[in-house]
Amino acid sequence: MASSAQENDRVNDLVQQMTLEEKIGQLTQLGQYIPDTVPIDDRIRQGQVGSILWLSDPAEINRLQHLAVEQSRLHIPLLFGLDVIHGFRTIFPMPLALAASWDPTLVERVQAVAAREARACGINWTFAPMVDIARDSRWGRIIEGAGEDPFLGAAMAKAQVRGFQGAEIGSPGHVLACAKHFAGYGAADGGRDYDSAYVPETLLRNVYLPPFRAALDAGVGTFMSAYMDLNDVPATGNRFLLDRVLRREWGFRGFVVSDANSVADLATHGFARDLQDAAFRALSAGVNMDMASRTYLEHLATSVQKGRIPVAVIDEAVRPILATKIRMELFEHPYIDESQIQSILAAPEHRQLARSAAQRSAVLLRNEGQLLPLKLHDVKSLAVIGPLADSQQDLMSAWAMTGNPKDVITVVEGIRNKVGNRIQVEYAQGVEMSRKYPSMFDVLMGRPQPTPWTEAQSQAELDRAVELAGRSDLVVLVVGELATMSGELASQASLELPGRQVELIKAVAATGKPVALVLVNGRPLDLSQVAERVPAILEVWHPGVEGGNAIADLLVGDAAPGGKLTVSWPRGAGQCPIYYAHNLTHQPDASPMFTSRYWDIPSSPLYPFGFGLSYTTFTYSNVRLDQAEARRGETIHVSVDVENTGERPGDEVVQLYLHQCAGSTSRPVRELKGFARIALAPGEKKVVQFALGPDELSFWSSAENTWVQEAETFDVWVGGDSTAALHTTFKIK
Numbered sequence: 001m002a003s004s005a006q007e008n009d010r011v012n013d014l015v016q017q018m019t020l021e022e023k024i025g026q027l028t029q030l031g032q033y034i035p036d037t038v039p040i041d042d043r044i045r046q047g048q049v050g051s052i053l054w055l056s057d058p059a060e061i062n063r064l065q066h067l068a069v070e071q072s073r074l075h076i077p078l079l080f081g082l083d084v085i086h087g088f089r090t091i092f093p094m095p096l097a098l099a100a101s102w103d104p105t106l107v108e109r110v111q112a113v114a115a116r117e118a119r120a121c122g123i124n125w126t127f128a129p130m131v132d133i134a135r136d137s138r139w140g141r142i143i144e145g146a147g148e149d150p151f152l153g154a155a156m157a158k159a160q161v162r163g164f165q166g167a168e169i170g171s172p173g174h175v176l177a178c179a180k181h182f183a184g185y186g187a188a189d190g191g192r193d194y195d196s197a198y199v200p201e202t203l204l205r206n207v208y209l210p211p212f213r214a215a216l217d218a219g220v221g222t223f224m225s226a227y228m229d230l231n232d233v234p235a236t237g238n239r240f241l242l243d244r245v246l247r248r249e250w251g252f253r254g255f256v257v258s259d260a261n262s263v264a265d266l267a268t269h270g271f272a273r274d275l276q277d278a279a280f281r282a283l284s285a286g287v288n289m290d291m292a293s294r295t296y297l298e299h300l301a302t303s304v305q306k307g308r309i310p311v312a313v314i315d316e317a318v319r320p321i322l323a324t325k326i327r328m329e330l331f332e333h334p335y336i337d338e339s340q341i342q343s344i345l346a347a348p349e350h351r352q353l354a355r356s357a358a359q360r361s362a363v364l365l366r367n368e369g370q371l372l373p374l375k376l377h378d379v380k381s382l383a384v385i386g387p388l389a390d391s392q393q394d395l396m397s398a399w400a401m402t403g404n405p406k407d408v409i410t411v412v413e414g415i416r417n418k419v420g421n422r423i424q425v426e427y428a429q430g431v432e433m434s435r436k437y438p439s440m441f442d443v444l445m446g447r448p449q450p451t452p453w454t455e456a457q458s459q460a461e462l463d464r465a466v467e468l469a470g471r472s473d474l475v476v477l478v479v480g481e482l483a484t485m486s487g488e489l490a491s492q493a494s495l496e497l498p499g500r501q502v503e504l505i506k507a508v509a510a511t512g513k514p515v516a517l518v519l520v521n522g523r524p525l526d527l528s529q530v531a532e533r534v535p536a537i538l539e540v541w542h543p544g545v546e547g548g549n550a551i552a553d554l555l556v557g558d559a560a561p562g563g564k565l566t567v568s569w570p571r572g573a574g575q576c577p578i579y580y581a582h583n584l585t586h587q588p589d590a591s592p593m594f595t596s597r598y599w600d601i602p603s604s605p606l607y608p609f610g611f612g613l614s615y616t617t618f619t620y621s622n623v624r625l626d627q628a629e630a631r632r633g634e635t636i637h638v639s640v641d642v643e644n645t646g647e648r649p650g651d652e653v654v655q656l657y658l659h660q661c662a663g664s665t666s667r668p669v670r671e672l673k674g675f676a677r678i679a680l681a682p683g684e685k686k687v688v689q690f691a692l693g694p695d696e697l698s699f700w701s702s703a704e705n706t707w708v709q710e711a712e713t714f715d716v717w718v719g720g721d722s723t724a725a726l727h728t729t730f731k732i733k
């Protein structure tokens with residue numbers, strides 16, 4: 001590991017040798033899928049490329065790296081970047097699911113496996129973690145983040161960066177990480193992907209930026225600038241974000257890559273006059289590397305020759321890229337050993353971890369009469385029904401393009417593996433579903449669209465499923481949305497269950513058979529018509545390659561659900577955006593007279609942030625502080641007793657929420673400021689401790705226009721979700 005002085009010398013030495021074209025080449029990221037008049041091989045030989053993206057074939061990666069190292073003038077190796085979001089070949093539950101485990105250690109382990117597999121195949125840079133806060137379930141990319149809360153989002157950002165990068169950049173078997181999409185992307189108007197985001201500085205500072213700051217504190221090597229306008233300034237040309245916050249305030253020393261084509265798109269936005277202006281504005285704002293648009297390659301030199309950009313600015317943009325390649329030891333070890341790949345990708349512990357991650361990400365939303373875990377001793381026939389019950393593709397997410405659907409254990413398979421030797425398990429699809437507008441991923445991957453059923457076929461399939469339910473002892477109904485119905489360019493105006501799923505659920509429930517609903521989805525969906533019609537609802541998200549086995553484990557009780565929601569679950573799209581950390585307003589929701597702002601539905605979410613049931617019960621008692629008063633800058637310790645008062649072992653996510661009762665501004669009614677997932681045997685009691693110091697008690701005040709910690713009284717609640725009732729208070733003097 002070179003010292004920073006040695007690293008600096010090597011960078012300076014390289015920069016001194018480089019021509020202007022070679023410097024701009026390091027600021028350029030290209031790929032074979034990008035139409036170009038010049039073959040990529042020639043661009044690499046001429047030193048016009050610093051990084052390649054969207055390539056996952058190991059042999060081709062090695063071939064291009066040989067070109068760069070052996071045939072370019074300065075032999076500078078390439079970075080190979082790809083979206084390894086939740087697994088490379090072993091596909092894990094998608095990020096919103098992983099966050100629902102509230103288990104940063106698990107998330108770090110998952111991303112370390114993803115990094116190991118990707119690095120073995122030559123990918124040395126992942127465009128992850130996506131740390132965008134999302135408060136609107138209509139936004140399809142909500143699945144890629146950790147949900148609505150900055151405290152949880154920061155913990156997950158840190159865990160992912162450590163998983164991907166290891167203890168430091170250059171750790172063997174790890175990859176460079178990339179905090180994206182900087183910043184405010186999840187606040188798009190109407191939840192419409194790519195639309196403008198209007199976020200006041202107080203919300204940016206207190207909600208949208210903290211996960212990015214956490215990624216930086218964890219040592220993330222790169223940031224990605226977002227596509228959209230933030231307060232009318234495109235993020236990729238946004239000095240406030242890229243220069244003032246990221247470099248001057250936070251001291252970031254890595255490098256920023258744009259999102260795909262977003263340098264060129266500064267002109268599309270009507271922000272830059274033309275591509276030359278776009279190149280100038282992006283570089284001046286602080287974007288080091290131009291992803292996929294060739295705008296830097298084709299227009300920066302002109303700005304330099306015209307004296308609009310000093311060469312020194314180009315050099316400053318190149319340095320962190322070279323420094324990163326040195327730290328990654330790419331000069332010493334540019335190639336991968338293809339003979340190692342199979343053994344790494346097929347490592348059994350990877351699938352075991354995928355199964356455990358799917359178990360721990362699941363959230364039990366309803367369990368009337370303790371239907372779950374299923375009592376099977378006198379069950380002879382079990383019906384597995386639903387359009388996602390036998391799907392492999394849809395147990396992964398849209399971003400799992402390097403996964404192989406054939407690796408996936410379906411829900412039907414998982415249940416047959418579990419009980420098929422003693423119970424008759426029959427399957428019926430019941431209904432079909434499809435997107436009205438094609439998915440970008442289906443088009444990119446050339447996946448054919450299924451032929452829609454005829455009216456007669458549709459009715460016959462529905463009838464067949466209901467008939468199967470009627471003659472079975474038990475029904476597992478698997479519903480939700482296709483993997484391509486969330487993710488990028490997959491926002492929804494409605495959150496209704498697609499196709500005739502509501503009809504199917506109602507008809508199957510009407511048979512009177514016990515029904516366990518299993519939800520396979522990327523984001524909260526509108527369950528308002530069905531939630532009360534079935535006794536049990538298990539949210540499993542897009543659970544990854546071991547999804548079927550993990551779901552079967554959970555259904556029969558070989559694993560117990562312990563996950564909690566990281567988004568407030570809306571009753572329908574009309575409630576979006578919805579989030580728990582709202583202000584009190586002049587008439588708090590809790591006022592007895594007016595229980596709802598809407599006249600047609602309650603204002604409260606269907607399920608609150610932090611919510612999730614278990615197969616056992618927990619009681620909270622004896623919340624206490626080590627001091628009821630403290631000075632600003634001091635830390636207050638909170639303790640609480642948590643007991644498993646049920647018959648089965650279980651995990652509980654103990655959560656601490658804080659409210660500042662008064663101050664220079666109104667403060668959210670509650671904010672998560674501590675959590676811990678603990679395992680408790682029946683009857684076991686544990687003491688859980690939290691520390692509330694300046695970090696937890698400070699906030700950005702829009703009245704003071706700076707960070708403040710104020711001498712006020714605080715409410716503290718501790719419990720199993722954001723409606724926790726166990727309360728105490730303390731004062732800061």
Ligand code: GLC
Binds near residue numbers: 127180259260488
């Ligand atoms: C996409 C996404 C971004 C991704 C990049 C490269 O459009 O916005 O998340 O990392 O392009 O695939």
